[in-house]
Amino acid sequence: GENVEQHPSTLSVQEGDSAVIKCTYSDSASNYFPWYKQELGKRPQLIIDIRSNVGEKKDQRIAVTLNKTAKHFSLHITETQPEDSAVYFCASHDFNKFYFGSGTKLNVKP
Amino acid sequence: DAEITQSPRHKITETGRQVTLACHQTWNHNNMFWYRQDLGHGLRLIHYSYGVQDTNKGEVSDGYSVSRSNTEDLPLTLESAASSQTSVYFCASSEGGPGEQYFGPGTRLTVT
Numbered sequence: 001g002e003n004v005e006q007h008p009s010t011l012s013v014q015e016g017d018s019a020v021i022k023c024t025y026s027d028s029a030s031n032y033f034p035w036y037k038q039e040l041g042k043r044p045q046l047i048i049d050i051r052s053n054v055g056e057k058k059d060q061r062i063a064v065t066l067n068k069t070a071k072h073f074s075l076h077i078t079e080t081q082p083e084d085s086a087v088y089f090c091a092s093h094d095f096n097k098f099y100f101g102s103g104t105k106l107n108v109k110p
Numbered sequence: 111d112a113e114i115t116q117s118p119r120h121k122i123t124e125t126g127r128q129v130t131l132a133c134h135q136t137w138n139h140n141n142m143f144w145y146r147q148d149l150g151h152g153l154r155l156i157h158y159s160y161g162v163q164d165t166n167k168g169e170v171s172d173g174y175s176v177s178r179s180n181t182e183d184l185p186l187t188l189e190s191a192a193s194s195q196t197s198v199y200f201c202a203s204s205e206g207g208p209g210e211q212y213f214g215p216g217t218r219l220t221v222t
Contacts, residue, residue, distance in 0.1 A: 032208030
């Protein structure tokens, strides 16, 4: 089955700096790659997603890139703010199931 | 507005007891999922369903069961609760195919 690996497990940045989180997947049939943000004690919520026929997608300060050949995708957050502090999960979608990475705890220091 | 709810939000139970966690969605989604979330493991799939009367095992299904008698509900049952099942449980739903998965608010289960 699909295997999604996520790095780093923790990331600490200064406010205003950029943050990058990387994920790899194993199944070339995976066709959809969402990113979820989970604040402490809350449910995961979708922040951005990308489909397999697209290489990059941006939404204000966040962007996702996908390299199908290398089977990896990344989340980029620019101009980080303290409210970006949370746990971020990548996921891949294959045959109606979602496979999640183990999460990255992002800490943005003011 | 459509939503997905879980109950109870917090539950403390004793080892060996049967526990059922409820999940209800009003999105009219065919696909529903149960995950458990433990520190360092992210979200691990317990069971999932693609429609009424359909249930499938996920990667950590031992000790859990589900049933799907209608589109809106997918209750999760712990047959005989164990301390290793102390966790936060999330229910989720999605339309068929690649697209957003909506999560419930979670149930924090403690087995003593």
